[in-house]
Amino acid sequence: MSAPTNPNPPASPGNLIKMVAKREITTKLHDKTYLISIGVFIAIILVVVGFNVLANSGNDEYKVGVVGSQSKEFTAQVAEGAKQLGAKVTLSTVKDEDAAKPKLENGDLDAIVSGDTLITKDSLNATLGAVLKGAYAAEQQQKQIADSGIDQQKLAEAMKVVPMHEKTIDPNAKTNMERGIVAIVAVGIVYGMLMMIGQFVAQGVVEEKSSRVIELLMVVVKPWQLLTGKIIGLGILGLMQLVIVVGLGLGGAIAADLITVPGSAISTILQVLAWFVLGYTFFASMFALAASLVSRQEDLGSAMIPGTFIPMLSFFAAFKVLDDPSGTFATIVSMIPGVSPTTMPVRAAMSDVPVYQYAIAVVLQVIAIVLLVRLAGRVYAGAMLKTSGKLKIKDALAQSKETLAATNAR
Incomplete structure (x- = not known):
């Protein structure tokens, strides 16, 4: 006699992650705070674009x-x-x-x-x-x-004299500078998006812990699946919002004749968007790790302070790269994980980056993401059921062994 089949086989890890991501997207699309933030971003871009269109519509x-x-x-x-x-x-x-x-x-x-x-x-x-x-x-x-x-x-x-002629040894200097400006503006928007979406990730982690929703989710989803789905879901929303905002800005700049080579600007924007994905995954994991260690929204701000320094420093480093994209400083910082998502797009927009250096930057960033996601997942697993007070990373890592053993036994 054959064994009875389970009419409801357990969902695969991929489906569980997809389920969590879908839940995050649906929740945020019904969140007034998130919708207002989108409206504010779009309104700012429209105002800036409209001003430039009016300012450049014909001669004075x-x-x-x-x-x-x-x-x-x-x-x-x-x-x-x-x-x-x-x-x-x-x-x-x-x-x-x-x-x-x-x-x-x-x-x-x-x-x-x-x-x-x-x-x-x-x-x-x-x-x-x-x-x-x-x-x-x-x-x-x-x-x-x-x-x-x-x-x-x-x-x-x-008094008739032959006027002095302008000549540059780099025929692409003007185009490169234009691309650099496009890149730094886009990176500024990316920085704002990283901080905002990262804050949403952190708030979501604390909210689930404080409301004890996490205990219900743990019955179905493993900690790493929950964290991965949360990061992916909010990342998709962030990328969609970024595409809308940057698209409006780029379209307005082209309409106002602020950009002379649209094709070059578009390629720069696409590069910035690709680096946003790498940067977001890195910083979202960092913010999730920090948020896992606290149980109240009131403690979230102080817990996230150390994590906000890296994106802030990377943003300011991008301006330094803009000044000298071929210098030693630009070469080094554009390959440092956590800093490369804002500096490499600017450097690549204004100079010819050797393929091997670009590859090193991407590989190092991906390695850093893998390590950070694994660490954040373990801390998240160990701290998720700690619903009061603050927790240290080493204590969360120790607790994660028991939590993971319990979830793997299901």
Whole structure:
């Protein structure tokens, strides 16, 4: 007689991890705090993008009233100066200052030129000031030359010089700098996301311990499966949010002509996203480890302080790499686990990173992730049923042997 089959065979580890990840995603999508954070991120990006689109939508246009008649020399110099600065200045004749000031007050005029005086409503726009002051200076020079009796034609020929030409030994310097700026902005967003999602991971761990939900979950799921599912679930949400935010920012930058080589910027963004996955897994495990050692939300802040130093230092290191992407400092920090997720994308965007160095950075980061996840899993297993007070790592590791033995016996 054959043994009866189990109608409900135990789920595989993969399915259990998937179940936990799905639970984390569903819970967060119904969490007002998380939804508000998404809204805030998107709102900030939209405001920044909208401002830049408006600021770069066409040339700057200015209207200037000139008291009395306009000399041909002044008009010509204004037109030339405006062209060089990418602006448009329209001159109109006004009777006197008193007649023109109301137009200045209501915005019909941006400035009034009255003899040697330049009048504005408040502060003078830098571009407009450069055009008008340059035109006035050129006009006065021409008058003084004419009054002195100097042959203007000979003087003009003598002052003709061949302009200095710009040349760079690196033809890709401008593109690399643009990519570097894209990378550092994206890394800044990644840093914010790492801290926010990492905080969610830590809060979730403490919440499960304090509410004793962990005891119910332990009946079905092993500690490492629970931690892995939590990290994966929140990581998927974080990556989705990051793609939305960065996508909006990149699209707005392209629309505002802030980026001259969109393809290069997109490849940089994709690289940053890939490093986000490696960085998130590392820091989420670190935050989960720290959160496992406490049982109250009130103690979470102090427990996470040491863990926040590494992402903070890595973020500031990225700015140093931006200054000298080919230097010794950039080379070293871009291969250090925990720091490479923010520094390597910036370095790779601005310089040619040897393939072996890039490979070393990835391999070391993956090794660090594996070791940290194993450590966090053991600490998590040993501390998860400790629902009061604080716990030391060594005590949690000692307790983990009993917890793992009990769960493996199921």
